[in-house]
Amino acid sequence: NAGVTQTPKFQVLKTGQSMTLQCAQDMNHNSMYWYRQDPGMGLRLIYYSASEGTTDKGEVPNGYNVSRLNKREFSLRLESAAPSQTSVYFCASGLGETQYFGPGTRLLVL
Amino acid sequence: AQSVTQLGSHVSVSEGALVLLRCNYSSSVPPYLFWYVQYPNQGLQLLLKYTSAATLVKGINGFEAEFKKSETSFHLTKPSAHMSDAAEYFCAVSDRGGGYNKLIFGAGTRLAVHP
Numbered sequence: 001n002a003g004v005t006q007t008p009k010f011q012v013l014k015t016g017q018s019m020t021l022q023c024a025q026d027m028n029h030n031s032m033y034w035y036r037q038d039p040g041m042g043l044r045l046i047y048y049s050a051s052e053g054t055t056d057k058g059e060v061p062n063g064y065n066v067s068r069l070n071k072r073e074f075s076l077r078l079e080s081a082a083p084s085q086t087s088v089y090f091c092a093s094g095l096g097e098t099q100y101f102g103p104g105t106r107l108l109v110l
Numbered sequence: 111a112q113s114v115t116q117l118g119s120h121v122s123v124s125e126g127a128l129v130l131l132r133c134n135y136s137s138s139v140p141p142y143l144f145w146y147v148q149y150p151n152q153g154l155q156l157l158l159k160y161t162s163a164a165t166l167v168k169g170i171n172g173f174e175a176e177f178k179k180s181e182t183s184f185h186l187t188k189p190s191a192h193m194s195d196a197a198e199y200f201c202a203v204s205d206r207g208g209g210y211n212k213l214i215f216g217a218g219t220r221l222a223v224h225p
Contacts, residue, residue: 004153031211033213040217040218042216042218043200043213043215045212045213048212058212090153090154094211096211097161097204098156099211100156101146101154101155102153103152104151104152
């Protein structure tokens with residue numbers, strides 16, 4: 001039981017490049033979430049998926065898109081990366097009120 | 111709108127001393143409240159949660175927190191700090207969504223424990 005897994009662990013992009021962050025969970029949770037973590041700001045919700053087939057915007061969705069591929073997988077896409085998107089990205093899955101977090105992806109945009 | 115304020119971005123204690131990390135929340139509805147811990151280069155791990163049962167909540171690693179509605183607080187305590195408690199701690203609040211919840215996090219408090 002791996003819990004929540006994220007790939008890649010670390011990525012460097014140039015401004016304007018695109019990439020997809022992958023997230024998968026093996027706990028059969030309905031809800032999944034993407035957060036970004038920046039120093040002094042805690043974690044902020046980018047997008048979430050309450051159940052398979054649905055996605056909704058969180059607090060900071062601009063510049064991102066998501067896909068809930070199936071119940072297990074929830075990907076985050078940056079179409080045209082900007083330096084302001086340099087951050088650590090966390091995926092989480094949820095059962096009721098409790099969320100379980102992945103190890104994170106550290107993204108640097110030059 | 112819900113919000114969380116963590117007082118003190120850095121807290122330093124001696125090993126064996128009391129740990130007190132402060133969290134105040136704002137919510138228009140009865141909240142769920144959480145404390146998460148993040149060790150260096152790792153994801154967040156749930157320490158404890160309040161979901162309107164007992165107001166004193168016990169978590170893992172000897173931590174506990176007390177929900178005080180009158181003070182809109184949910185402070186985290188541990189009687190005796192250990193070196194392994196050094197980490198960043200996040201308080202979070204959520205509304206009671208139907209089967210899912212959106213967490214609002216505080217800015218975090220980094221705890222240092224010195225010998």
